[in-house]
Amino acid sequence: MKNDNFDNYSEKFLENLLLGNRQNCSTIAKQYLNNTPSVIDLYEDVFKVSLYEVGRLWETNKISVATEHLATAITEGILNELFDQIISKKRYNKKVIVACVENEQHQVGAKMVADTFEMYGWESFFLGTGIPSNELIRYIQEIKPDLFAISLSIYFNFTNLIRLLEKLRHEFPELQILIGGQAFSHISPEIVSKLGDITHIGDLYLLKKYIQFLNSNFNTNDHGTK
């Protein structure tokens, strides 16, 4: 890339996503990290910005469903490529399960959330989409996480979130629950505050602060678990 500013990276990334050129996308992501060694910036300023634009182009029929699917698949592939670089050596022996609400098919944001926990020393269990609530409950019983994070992208899945929260409160009254996802831009803060003792976080910068706050109360295991 000739020009090293953020817009240029996201423009180039988007351009190559739309061309379906995974190799270039991967190179752009790595070059970005060489210049700006912040995975959170890469996720927020390049990947998220590009996928939101993909959504806009798709909604306005400027690109096909196939192009949108490929763009998402390429981005998910690159998230997986970067995983080695993101896990922190400093571990806190804390576990988080990250999943999507039932019927939700959007999982990229949730994956970024899981990665952010890994960056700050937590062990994350990313379940993605398509897990029925009863299976989630069984998995929580098995893993016994310190925190459960759930993603909601589509507003029409909000009732599924409410049902899940009711079940979770019944089964695990002490479990710390975190919610996020772009559906909350259509849900008023008053309604969110009525969901009970849960924390809503909008993006990875705020999530980082939240995890750092939690970590400030824990002892680290500097030898690492991985």
Ligand code: B12
């Ligand atoms: C890719 C995509 C899909 C893919 C998803 C594949 C996959 N593997 O994830 C598929 C094809 C399945 C899909 C389906 C649909 N989609 Co879609 N999709 C998208 C697209 C283009 C990108 C999504 C994405 O990855 N964004 C990037 C991520 C990083 O952003 P994010 O999810 O907001 O996550 C960030 C934050 O919200 C936050 N966050 C997210 N979760 C959590 C959780 C916690 C705990 C925390 C702390 C933070 C957090 O962290 C992330 C980083 O900041 C978006 C466009 C857009 N604006 O996002 C449309 C979009 C979300 N889809 C949309 C629609 C309408 C649909 C469908 C209803 C289409 C249809 N008619 O079938 C279906 C719904 C299916 C369902 N039941 O869920 C609309 C939603 C409109 C709305 N107002 O609700 C959008 C906005 C497109 C548009 N402009 O119209 N989609």
